[in-house]
Amino acid sequence: MMTKNNPQQAEIETLKKNIYPRSKSGEQPADFIAPSVRPSQQEPGQDYYLLAQSHASNQLQKKITMRIADPAQFDLFGNGTIASSDFRLFIRGYQELINGVNQSAAMLLDSLMITATQDGLQSTLVNLPLKEYMNMRGLKDEKETRTQVKRDIDALERVSFEYKGTGKQKGSWLKISIAGGTVGQIKNGDIIFRFNQDFFDSFRVSEKTRYLYMYFPREALQGNIRQHPHKYWLARKISEHKRMNIGKTNEDIIGVDTLIAACPTMPTYEEVIRGTGAVTQRIIEPFERDMDELNQSLLWHYTDSEEGPQDYQSFMAATVTIQWNYYPDTKKLEDGKAKREKKKKPSKNKTNEAES
Secondary structure, eight states: OOOOOOOOHHHHHHHHHHTSOOOTTSOOOTTSOOOOOOOTTSOSSSSEEEEEOOHHHHHHHHHTTOOOOOGGGBOTTOOEEEEOSSEEEEETTGGGSTTSSOHHHHHHHHHHHHHHHHTTTOOSEEEEEHHHHHHHHTOOOHHHHHHHHHHHHHHHTTEEEEEEBOGGGBTOEEEEESBOSSOOEEETTEEEEEBOHHHHHTTBOOSSSOBOEEEEEGGGGOSOTTTSTTHHHHHHHHHHHHHHTTTSTTTTEEEHHHHHHTOTTSOOHHHHHHTTOOHIIIIIHHHHHHHHTTTTTEEEEETTOSSOOSSHHHHHHOEEEEEESOOOOOHHHHHHHHHHHHHHSOOHHHHHHHHO
16 A cells, blocks of 8 residues: 655645745635645655646647657648647647657656746756656666657647737737757757746746646556556546646546546557457456556546446446545645635626626
8 A cells, every 4th residue: 555645845845936926815725735744753755746737738748749640740841730629739740759749758758847836937948867757757778768759749839829818918818839949859858948938938837826736646657658548648638637726626526538538548449449449358347447556646536336347338338436545635736626616606796796
């Protein structure tokens, strides 16, 4: 069973100062997630990373590794595009990449953003020691890791995206590049990457609550990608869902169809039927296998069935319930969310005045 761990105290203090500025009274706003009281014999910071997140960043991670094959998705220069109603992904020189943008690039992006989140997204220049990255990913071969990181940096520097703004920019398409000009590299044992300031700004939700973040299981970045290709994506989607629905009755209940859609390398039903037709072996069993692989962080079960779905249709219609082995205290986050919702609702007096 997983031990109860919390982020390092220094990391928490940095986040208090940088992610959530103090009010005039000097108190932390209710959005800040306070560390839980923990047994003194346990070491902190072993279970979860703090990872800045937004709707745009979640969309980016969902689409960044999707394969582009349709000729209609390419321009004359070989640049690839993936478009949806509220998000557009552009990859410069996509046809120059071997197998497109790989999952390792998405995991490098999250690792760099975890490092940036520790500093409250105050500096766009991120230095991540290669040894630390290897530890985050559970990698052993430094030479192979160097080759992989260089390839992944090249891929990330090609990526830009557009998303529809909110607030004063509601309805407008905002174009963002991940990289900020300086060529990423490995120097003196450090991975050096410059983010675009606009990319950081895309995480901003308001002046008071500057950036939102989620708790992300450390084990999600580890393990063999070939043996468990869906583990990382499942963990990320479950973490996003938990953060977006914190305090709601469904915060730990999520649809199987939602989780399947978050796995870019999961074959579709149509693809399987055209091939071997082995839906259970190609979709259901890999899903259950990689969900089980997250057992350090969570346990799971089908919500309304002890035996589980009996066929593909019932499988896709099912939901799963998540039981976290440990999840940090979110009471202050829930209280802050409730206060914001209360402010959005007009008071009875104002409503009566408007009607009179």
